[in-house]
Amino acid sequence: MGQRVGVTLGDVAGLAGVSRATVSRAFTRPEMLNTETVERVRGVAERLGYVGNQAARALATGRFGNIAVIVPDIANPFFPPLVRTLQSVAEEAELAVFLGDSDESLEREAKLVTRLGSQVEGFVLASSRQSEELIRNLAHTRPVVLVNRDLDGIPRVLIDSSGGMTEAVMLLKNLNHRHLVSLAGPRDSWSDQQRRTTLAEASATTGLTVDIIEVGRPTYTAGRDAVTAITASGATAAIAFDDVVSQGVLAGLALRNISVPQDFSLIGCDDTLALLTTPALTSISAASAPAGRAAAHLLIKTLQSPTTPTAPRITIPTHLITRATTTQAP
Amino acid sequence: MGQRVGVTLGDVAGLAGVSRATVSRAFTRPEMLNTETVERVRGVAERLGYVGNQAARALATGRFGNIAVIVPDIANPFFPPLVRTLQSVAEEAELAVFLGDSDESLEREAKLVTRLGSQVEGFVLASSRQSEELIRNLAHTRPVVLVNRDLDGIPRVLIDSSGGMTEAVMLLKNLNHRHLVSLAGPRDSWSDQQRRTTLAEASATTGLTVDIIEVGRPTYTAGRDAVTAITASGATAAIAFDDVVSQGVLAGLALRNISVPQDFSLIGCDDTLALLTTPALTSISAASAPAGRAAAHLLIKTLQSPTTPTAPRITIPTHLITRATTTQAP
């Protein structure tokens, strides 16, 4: 059976000469108690170094005081700022946060969710690759907030790249590009699908040709390796799934002595590498830190009023940030 | 009182026609049971979607199945790979991981540790800023593994930058630099202290002059703003606390039309920005992913054999990676 872990409620009760219930109340409902009692109990607790046992509390109340955030790849620069603000907001609400990295794998994401499900109040799923069905099942069990995924009736915060994406296409058109390539990312990512759709619309409107090259997992290497296909396509400009991929493309282009932007124009997404590249990358903004904050607030709100009439939904618009990787078509 | 959360052991027991103890054993000690019983119970459990309640299990066993990793700033590119591998190893060991971001603050780190202390088996403190006393107290309570912090008797993994740092100074000396500046980071960071010490020794050996400029929190802005002091110093080369700072310095130098490496040589640390900068940054390697893996293994090992004779200690050596930001002194 369970072994003593440390100082318990009972220990404090004994030394303070009160019942365990009183000790409990001294922490959770001090207003119910005589001020003096509260102080005495807290004093004893402090002296003993008493720290409440979360597991026991969770078992008794059904509340865990924990939330989980699941991301496909914490090493992708889009996510750390999101996780950072999320955790900061959670902390203010006295919530501890589990981090799950699904490694872009649907199965691992599912495993994480089940594993964590029994000890969290709710989930934030960022760029979830899960099937709609699984997410709905989960949301049926506990509050779920989605980031960059849109499912009717589930709270979510979306970074809507359509604005920036449309601006990107417009810019390239105005610069006389006629033929672009889109470096598409993970197929089961909502963001990727949204970008595909917007791109299709924009190309229809503008009459530009857009080839699609799938890079799959968005990495530096994937971008660099895509350059063969890019040059083969004959396009004069590319829009990449994210800045990490762009970074790779930039490197691959340099290897072939293709200069950016003179010979080729390039636009990234998420604006995570900001001024880190040379030339500085034209990119589509994506406020991941605010998205994390918003998601945290949404989740906390849902936790407080379980029966929300309609799911709160936040959409963060994007825009194109023109820097130095785009210019007139050669 | 606690409300039903989902399917419980009892539910499964009822439907399978066995006692709750048997259900429990079917999962935790199947070898004690009739194979047939195990299968039947597991079948029923699966059908019902039974997931064990961690809190209850923790209460009964004293084991939580969780660990925590605390970092000063998850948005600093050094940490995500560390956290990623850490979580991956933990997952294989059936451990869930809490993430705490202390925002470089000693107080927040302490708060996180207390908050999480009651629901984790152990801690990984990465680049902890805490006082030695607090860490020792904590380590007295539960297993602690340190990353980039060295305290007698506590397991730790160190990325030993002295090798790379010495090589860096040697390189600069051989390139005829006589006067360097060191951009020092957070004072309470072990890594920073180690770098200061090594630098002092190396400069004594080589006869180079080394000025120290404190940048405090290692950010892009801090690096950029340090350039005033750098130019004022009259040094011809700098070694920065990390690559993020270097990145800022590079930008600040560019603003003043000082070209790197012709007019000024620059060396970073941690090699996190790899080829992202232009010119590509000469840097000191720091394998943060392997460090995360090692830390996870160490913690798991400690968890399994609580009374280790001597604390396991891993040291990862570093070396200088010469790229394009270093050349002959002007």
Place this chain on the structure above:
DNA sequence: TTGAAAGCGCTAACAG
């Protein structure tokens, strides 16, 4: 090989 029963540390009615 299985069941009965006690208990992990805490909270929440219900009395008083």
Place this chain on the structure above:
DNA sequence: CTGTTAGCGCTTTCAA
């Protein structure tokens, strides 16, 4: 305002 009591869901002796 405070104590008594009955669990929360699970594991683990002890018996059978």
